[in-house]
Amino acid sequence: MLVSEIIKKQMEETGWIRRMFEEGIRLRKIYGDENVYDFSLGNPDIEPPEQLIRVLIDILKNPIPGMHRYMPNNGYEEVRSQIAEYLKTRYDMPFTKDHVYMSSGSAGGLNILLKSMLNVGDEVIVPKPYFMEFKYYIESHGGIIKTVSTDKAFQLDVDKIASAITKNTKAILINSPNNPTGVVYKEEKLKELARLLNEHREKGKKIYLICDDAYRKIVFDNIQLPNVFKIYDLVISVTSHSKDLALPGERIGYIAVSPKIKGAQEIIDASIFANRILGFINAPALMQRIVAQFQKNSVDIADYQKKRDAIYNILKDSGYNVIKPEGAFYIFPESPIEDDIEFIRHLQRFHILAVPGTGFGRKGYFRLAYCVEMDIIERSAKYFKEAIENL
Ligand SMILES: Cc1ncc(COP(=O)(O)O)c(C=O)c1O
Numbered sequence: 334m335l336v337s338e339i340i341k342k343q344m345e346e347t348g349w350i351r352r353m354f355e356e357g358i359r360l361r362k363i364y365g366d367e368n369v370y371d372f373s374l375g376n377p378d379i380e381p382p383e384q385l386i387r388v389l390i391d392i393l394k395n396p397i398p399g400m401h402r403y404m405p406n407n408g409y410e411e412v413r414s415q416i417a418e419y420l421k422t423r424y425d426m427p428f429t430k431d432h433v434y435m436s437s438g439s440a441g442g443l444n445i446l447l448k449s450m451l452n453v454g455d456e457v458i459v460p461k462p463y464f465m466e467f468k469y470y471i472e473s474h475g476g477i478i479k480t481v482s483t484d485k486a487f488q489l490d491v492d493k494i495a496s497a498i499t500k501n502t503k504a505i506l507i508n509s510p511n512n513p514t515g516v517v518y519k520e521e522k523l524k525e526l527a528r529l530l531n532e533h534r535e536k537g538k539k540i541y542l543i544c545d546d547a548y549r550k551i552v553f554d555n556i557q558l559p560n561v562f563k564i565y566d567l568v569i570s571v572t573s574h575s576k577d578l579a580l581p582g583e584r585i586g587y588i589a590v591s592p593k594i595k596g597a598q599e600i601i602d603a604s605i606f607a608n609r610i611l612g613f614i615n616a617p618a619l620m621q622r623i624v625a626q627f628q629k630n631s632v633d634i635a636d637y638q639k640k641r642d643a644i645y646n647i648l649k650d651s652g653y654n655v656i657k658p659e660g661a662f663y664i665f666p667e668s669p670i671e672d673d674i675e676f677i678r679h680l681q682r683f684h685i686l687a688v689p690g691t692g693f694g695r696k697g698y699f700r701l702a703y704c705v706e707m708d709i710i711e712r713s714a715k716y717f718k719e720a721i722e723n724l
Contacts, residue, residue, distance in 0.1 A: 370713040372701035408435025412625040419628035434588040435616035439573035449603035451476040455503040461694035487514040489522040508545040513700035514665040515658020520559035527565040548661040550577035550631040566593040577631040585620035651718040662704040683716040
């Protein structure tokens with residue numbers, strides 16, 4: 334067989350994504366784009382900030398000699414310094430350029446990091462529901478994913494995490510604000526987790542906390558994200574500008590290693606090697622120069638908050654059980670019937686495309702990505718109501 338058995342199996346596991354995608358195409362062909370309510374993809378419908386485009390044009394008009402050449406694999410030194418300055422202020426920690434590693438988005442960053450950290454058989458604990466790619470990233474680098482349920486409010490269940498820790502646990506991978514729930518993990522839960530991990534550390538076992546911070550700037554109601562770098566020492570954050578600057582196609586983000594990790598240079602050196610052999614080589618050159626100047630900026634968060642309010646109210650008013658998201662651009666209602674895959678099919682009859690919770694490791698729920706035009710959200714209200722009334 335031409336295709337590897339592992340990839341074949343992984344593709345089969347995720348085959349429902351392809352089927353859903355095909356169903357979307359079919360519905361669009363029959364009913365037209367404007368009559369399909371597609372909440373299936375986390376692909377922002379907005380443009381990057383105008384100022385960012387102006388800076389991009391300016392760079393292209395005034396090229397710096399060598400700006401398209403190879404560079405150090407961890408990124409331009411001046412870019413890493415600029416980002417470190419930002420991180421220093423934001424987290425009140427002594428970040429330097431040596432703690433920052435430019436990556437091809439958060440997906441690139443996570444893969445580099447996991448490749449650098451994992452021995453075959455090392456375990457990574459992931460609270461679920463979770464972004465399904467994590468499993469495949471971990472498995473690609475010889476690791477084993479151990480998923481652990483969050484509580485009813487989708488908050489960390491530290492007792493469950495404690496029970497999942499074994500001698501092979503290398504890291505815990507969290508994502509907050511969370512895809513698919515939109516939940517922000519609470520400070521007291523993170524502190525409880527830190528206490529647990531510190532107990533292990535005192536006994537000589539280091540467990541790293543990897544934070545996928547892809548949505549860290551998309552938070553609502555003036556909520557302040559807990560400063561994880563102050564809560565626990567062994568933190569590595571992987572972030573992205575796909576969402577906060579609406580640049581997913583440009584593949585840009587970075588890894589930030591806590592200055593409290595002794596031997597941070599070791600993981601950076603390993604990442605340099607991993608980056609090369611994974612074939613990313615370095616993060617896109619042009620985008621590095623751009624995002625270095627936009628660390629304090631983001632797309633219009635108020636716009637996402639309005640959409641969050643609209644979709645939340647539509648679901649509530651129609652009778653769905655749902656937790657109000659505090660960030661990202663996803664909402665994760667309970668499926669009105671036990672079988673979430675069956676419910677997704679039912680929604681399709683009303684031209685609504687969504688993703689079953691099963692795909693995120695949590696049966697009985699479904700995910701809606703509301704990074705779509707407000708008009709789509711508003712017009713979908715009638716159909717969400719009809720769908721629940723006609724079960
Ligand atoms: C939780 C999470 N992590 C990582 C990614 C990948 O983002 P990037 O485009 O930065 O690679 C996504 C994309 O949707 C995501 O939801």
